[in-house]
């Protein structure tokens with residue numbers, strides 16, 4: 001996982017739970033990186049899983065909600081890291097369509113070692129879309145958080161139904177994203 | 182000390198550093214990208230150059246197109262990163278037969294080797310595409326749904342090689358999803374193939390020119406030879422004319438010599454009668470008692486004995502006979518010469534073939550006399566209508582040829598008989614015979630196995646012409662070492 005994800009995670013902890021929490025998590029997890037993250041490097045996926053697990057214990061919150069919450073937090077951090085000219089989408093739907101074909105492509109250009117998921121708009125409905133998610137990391141909840149936050153940034157909050165999920169044995173996830181009437 | 186402010190400053194510094202890093206990273210990416218593009222286009226140019234250089238080599242090293250096409254097709258697969266290809270060759274020389282290759286695999290994929298894959302599916306496609314290309318003369322693109330060697334194939338591109346308005350070959354490429362780079366490569370291929378066609382055209386013209394040149398040289402040589410031979414036959418004709426003149430000149434004195442010899446013979450007979458009677462008188466006078474008579478008789482008797490009168494009497498008759506035979510021979514030969522030289526006049530007359538053959542034998546006597554025996558098996562035949570001079574020439578020619586073929590133990594057999602409404606003549610010798618390969622050309626003008634200057638090579642071709650003129654046939658069989666037999670057939674009545 002890219003360092004940017006870790007630095008954003010660290011910031012989220014510091015913002016929400018304070019620096020002591022971050023120190024406590026690091027101490028608990030005893031990570032190979034020692035918790036020294038920079039955005040340009042890449043770190044073992046296990047580190048983020050350990051950190052999220054430790055946070056769950058620390059905060060008494062189930063892992064899934066934490067991951068989704070982190071997705072919401074992460075969105076701004078990621079969006080701001082791009083040159084502003086690349087984030088000029090008129091609405092949520094055009095942004096979602098651009099994630100796989102433009103945004104993650106840019107990410108991979110910048111970091112050839114990045115491993116972005118497959119996120120494709122497979123169906124368009126009157127008031128929403130169906131997203132297809134596929135990744136060995138099975139971090140669909142992170143995607144849900146990211147999409148929620150993206151929707152808010154356009155001022156159009158959405159509901160997301162997880163109609164099938166990789167964590168339940170499917171070969172991909174389907175996310176039905178719809179405007180709230 | 183406010184550590185938190187210091188920490189936040191440091192955190193901000195790190196973030197700035199990270200964003201600078203990201204910017205650099207992005208720049209690096211673009212530099213990288215253009216570098217890769219440059220390398221790609223360089224790589225492409227190198228392959229393109231190689232491809233075009235190979236095509237150029239076709240013009241210089243002049244390989245056969247069939248041997249050369251695989252090189253070009255391999256180049257094309259490498260250049261365009263197309264996995265499979267095949268080609269057809271339709272040679273100019275139709276005797277060579279058309280050629281369809283197997284499916285070839287890109288050597289870059291197949292570990293540096295060109296694999297040949299047999300695929301009836303692909304062969305079927307090639308056979309289908311050929312008539313389409315023949316009709317359009319253009320590049321043909323076709324969508325397919327194929328899997329070759331575990332690779333999905335969805336596009337077939339068939340490029341025609343058209344040289345001198347004729348389809349000389351087709352190069353067929355099989356690929357999946359034509360990329361823009363492959364499209365670019367296709368343009369290079371089209372140019373390359375056009376260039377190839379132009380070189381082929383030049384080569385074709387060059388070869389044709391060379392062939393024409395060789396033909397002209399051969400014709401020229403043949404003409405020179407013909408000229409030489411014509412000069413020779415001109416000489417022969419002159420000799421013929423000369424001999425006709427001489428024959429005429431000889432004929433006149435020969436006429437009176439013959440007459441004189443006849444008279445002389447009569448005179449000598451009278452002389453001998455007189456001398457023999459006078460001898461009886463001398464014998465009686467020797468017995469006489471009259472001295473005067475006796476002496477005169479003795480004188481006469483002495484002369485008788487001195488000149489050996491009995492021998493004189495016998496030898497004079499002999500000499501006269503011999504001379505008269507000689508004169509007859511001279512007259513015969515001169516007559517033959519006259520006929521021989523009269524070959525151009527086309528008068529048809531009644532010809533007694535046996536007589537003509539005899540005459541020819543007499544004329545050839547000089548050639549034949551040291552070459553063994555001549556035997557004739559002749560049955561009486563009716564005369565035919567023809568030109569006796571020409572026919573004489575035919576037989577003379579055969580006899581002279583036979584004499585050249587034979588050594589001292591030669592045997593020339595002449596057989597004349599009636600056959601199939603005409604006269605059949607067979608002239609056989611037991612000479613050296615004629616090779617089969619020469620036998621076919623024997624009646625061709627100027628064909629000769631004799632040394633230059635010995636024969637004109639015209640004899641048998643003229644004979645052939647003469648016999649044909651008489652509506653007859655002439656043929657030959659021969660066995661090397663055993664001899665040769667010519668058979669002539671001449672019809673009694675000529676078909677108009």
Ligand code: HEM
Pocket residue numbers: 001002003004005078079081082096099103104107113114115116117119135136137138139140142143144146147150
């Ligand atoms: C609604 C929009 C987006 C969605 C739904 C989305 C989704 C995701 C998800 C689910 C992952 C986790 C990796 C995985 O599941 O395999 C991910 C990774 C990532 N995304 Fe996005 N993303 C979005 C927008 C962006 C934007 C705007 C950026 C801007 C740079 C970005 C940059 C990245 C990066 C750097 C990673 C980490 C890849 C790695 O660690 O190898 N994403 N994204």
